[in-house]
Amino acid sequence: MAVHARGKRSAVTCELKCGNQCAHDVPNTSDNDSFRDVASRAFSRRRMLGGVGGGALAIALAPSMEASAKGRPAGTGKGLRFSPVAPVPADVDAVTVPKGWTWSPVVRWGDPLFDDSAEFDPTAQTEESQLGQFGYNCDYLDVLPLDGNRGRRAVAVVNHEYTNEGIMFPPGTDADTVKRVAMAAHGLSVVELRRQAPGRPWEYVRGARLNRRIHVQTPFALTGPAAGSDLLKTADDPVGRTVLGTQNNCAGGTTPWGTVLSGEENFNQYFVANATPENARYGIPSTPGGRAWWTVDPRFDARQPGYENEVNRFGWIVEIDPEDPDSTPVKHTALGRFKHEGASIRIARDGRAVAYSGDDERFDYIYKFVSRRTMQPGNGKKARAHNKTLLTEGDLYVARFEGDSPASEIDGSGDLPADGAFDGTGRWLPLVRDGRSMVAGMGVAEVLVFTRLAADKVGATKMDRPEDIEPNPVTGKVYCALTNNTNRGVGSNPGVDEANPRVTNREGHVIEITEKGNDAASLTFTWNLLLVCGDESSAGTYFGGYDGPVSPISCPDNVAFDSTGQLWVSTDGQPGTIGLDDALHRVTLEGPDRGKVEQFLAVPREAETCGPVIHDRDGLVFVSVQHPGEDGSWADQHSYFPDYVAPGSLSGGRWGGPRPSVVQVHRA
Numbered sequence: 142m143a144v145h146a147r148g149k150r151s152a153v154t155c156e157l158k159c160g161n162q163c164a165h166d167v168p169n170t171s172d173n174d175s176f177r178d179v180a181s182r183a184f185s186r187r188r189m190l191g192g193v194g195g196g197a198l199a200i201a202l203a204p205s206m207e208a209s210a211k212g213r214p215a216g217t218g219k220g221l222r223f224s225p226v227a228p229v230p231a232d233v234d235a236v237t238v239p240k241g242w243t244w245s246p247v248v249r250w251g252d253p254l255f256d257d258s259a260e261f262d263p264t265a266q267t268e269e270s271q272l273g274q275f276g277y278n279c280d281y282l283d284v285l286p287l288d289g290n291r292g293r294r295a296v297a298v299v300n301h302e303y304t305n306e307g308i309m310f311p312p313g314t315d316a317d318t319v320k321r322v323a324m325a326a327h328g329l330s331v332v333e334l335r336r337q338a339p340g341r342p343w344e345y346v347r348g349a350r351l352n353r354r355i356h357v358q359t360p361f362a363l364t365g366p367a368a369g370s371d372l373l374k375t376a377d378d379p380v381g382r383t384v385l386g387t388q389n390n391c392a393g394g395t396t397p398w399g400t401v402l403s404g405e406e407n408f409n410q411y412f413v414a415n416a417t418p419e420n421a422r423y424g425i426p427s428t429p430g431g432r433a434w435w436t437v438d439p440r441f442d443a444r445q446p447g448y449e450n451e452v453n454r455f456g457w458i459v460e461i462d463p464e465d466p467d468s469t470p471v472k473h474t475a476l477g478r479f480k481h482e483g484a485s486i487r488i489a490r491d492g493r494a495v496a497y498s499g500d501d502e503r504f505d506y507i508y509k510f511v512s513r514r515t516m517q518p519g520n521g522k523k524a525r526a527h528n529k530t531l532l533t534e535g536d537l538y539v540a541r542f543e544g545d546s547p548a549s550e551i552d553g554s555g556d557l558p559a560d561g562a563f564d565g566t567g568r569w570l571p572l573v574r575d576g577r578s579m580v581a582g583m584g585v586a587e588v589l590v591f592t593r594l595a596a597d598k599v600g601a602t603k604m605d606r607p608e609d610i611e612p613n614p615v616t617g618k619v620y621c622a623l624t625n626n627t628n629r630g631v632g633s634n635p636g637v638d639e640a641n642p643r644v645t646n647r648e649g650h651v652i653e654i655t656e657k658g659n660d661a662a663s664l665t666f667t668w669n670l671l672l673v674c675g676d677e678s679s680a681g682t683y684f685g686g687y688d689g690p691v692s693p694i695s696c697p698d699n700v701a702f703d704s705t706g707q708l709w710v711s712t713d714g715q716p717g718t719i720g721l722d723d724a725l726h727r728v729t730l731e732g733p734d735r736g737k738v739e740q741f742l743a744v745p746r747e748a749e750t751c752g753p754v755i756h757d758r759d760g761l762v763f764v765s766v767q768h769p770g771e772d773g774s775w776a777d778q779h780s781y782f783p784d785y786v787a788p789g790s791l792s793g794g795r796w797g798g799p800r801p802s803v804v805q806v807h808r809a
């Protein structure tokens with residue numbers, strides 16, 4: 142199982158994380174045009190240095206309009222000082238941090254969250270014990286202050302994307318127990334943190350008031366125009382307004398009003414469903430296989446009469462309020478249904494909330510939602526209640542990118558065209574506007590439930606797997622990680638275009654979008670590729686025009702920003718492409734060093750770096766370490782992160798095996 146599939150993730154990750162999506166046919170078979178012929182001219186990356194990317198286009202800061210995530214005023218810090226770490230070979234089972242820094246776990250898989258939770262014992266997990274403990278494979282993370290500037294209390298919100306039963310359970314564990322525990326390890330955790338003083342590391346608080354597990358049986362309220370539609374009704378929910386559970390929660394975003402958005406990504410792999418064009422477009426299998434959750438919860442067999450629509454009730458952006466443990470989390474149909482990587486908010490000049498979201502599949506799309514109502518300032522009870530309704534009503538768009546260079550100059554190698562940049566203009570194409578469908582032959586509910594099919598019809602640009610997309614709280618520019626697409630330009634698949642310029646794109650790229658007038662609600666934009674990833678010694682890589690040494694970077698996944706507006710990029714797949722442990726990098730965006738990539742940390746063997754949170758004014762960086770030791774087995778574990786005690790031992794809550802965990806990195 143240790144072979145690397147499609148030059149990226151391990152075969153185990155491919156199977157467990159996304160149900161081998163890359164091994165299946167590309168689900169987007171629409172003839173929606175978004176590509177050009179591959180031509181043959183080659184230009185060197187270096188030849189065009191100092192072109193468009195060289196920092197000359199730095200736009201004026203507009204911090205007054207940038208409602209950054211709660212508790213994080215933008216543009217006021219100095220940033221972190223560190224010496225970049227050297228790249229770490231892929232077999233190293235350690236968290237590697239810069240000289241003078243150290244790390245510690247904040248909360249680990251199995252840590253008990255409530256007073257009556259069972260202690261972690263991987264040899265005897267039950268559904269009940271797991272529901273009282275921190276879940277598996279942590280992804281999106283935020284750490285939100287609870288006591289303003291005093292800095293001693295915070296709450297962490299964490300996604301749990303998926304499970305790896307082969308390394309979680311001893312052989313011989315009852316199959317039903319395995320499935321129930323694995324289901325209970327999905328979802329999200331809300332965990333209170335405390336510390337002795339600002340600037341010191343955090344610890345989690347067992348039994349704290351806000352601690353909460355949200356899981357696959359937690360009731361969610363559907364909101365927006367598709368709520369209550371026939372497409373969302375089932376035998377258990379004949380009114381189509383309440384869904385049990387969330388799953389495969391990947392990236393996310395914290396709203397300016399203090400709630401957390403989380404993306405239901407590869408939800409298809411949990412179901413079996415009838416073979417319909419709609420289900421096929423979402424990659425939902427019509428023959429039993431994969432995780433087969435229906436053996437313990439029959440609704441996941443969506444072939445059954447009365448349950449055909451259960452599959453339509455996943456693939457949404459969910460919103461939870463971490464400060465109200467009794468609140469009912471919601472699924473927002475107005476933002477459309479696809480394999481949401483996550484969603485991130487920027488406030489438009491007129492106060493409307495704009496949510497950006499990527500659909501992480503080869504040749505799928507980038508979307509944005511613009512709310513009908515405007516955000517109310519402040520965090521009083523009334524404003525908060527109002528702002529929590531913003532994502533229930535508004536307009537939905539999908540992105541089309543046009544390059545400005547001749548098609549003949551986009552030769553598939555990654556070498557820059559003659560104007561020195563992969564760049565151009567773009568448009569947000571409406572799918573729903575003013576409460577009406579803008580897609581011929583589809584009503585509003587159909588557009589929102591079958592958003593991929595709607596976007597196919599309007600000419601959206603087929604992208605190289607849009608992962609995290611987030612607006613920079615300092616400049617307002619929007620950054621999307623396009624992690625890779627080894628099918629680009631291969632066989633009958635679409636060829637390159639200026640926004641996706643490499644054939645067999647194993648390493649991915651990062652696109653920078655500048656909305657017209659720097660207003661998030663604009664319907665046109667300019668764009669350029671900030672990074673064309675890889676090792677700088679490789680042909681066809683590009684680092685924003687920066688000509689000095691850069692850390693190698695491959696398969697960008699999550700993006701984040703520090704208080705100075707520098708970009709941080711975490712990776713998922715470097716072991717399979719450049720033979721390195723996955724990493725967290727800082728990327729300078731403005732000035733002469735634009736495009737400089739500096740590696741801050743590496744995660745342990747076979748892990749992915751997720752959910753970066755940069756509290757630079759506090760001297761702290763947090764990441765979720767997801768799927769350490771992914772390719773191992775119970776008898777042959779490949780990682781001992783984070784406890785690093787004797788293999789198999791269990792003492793004082795520390796275990797000799799891999800535990801996906803949130804870690805903090807701070808000065809030694």
Ligand code: FEO
Nearest residue numbers: 391406482501608
């Ligand atoms: Fe779960 Fe697209 O990463």
Ligand code: CA
Nearest residue numbers: 545546562564
């Ligand atoms: Ca160009």
Ligand code: CA
Nearest residue numbers: 391392608698
């Ligand atoms: Ca991701």
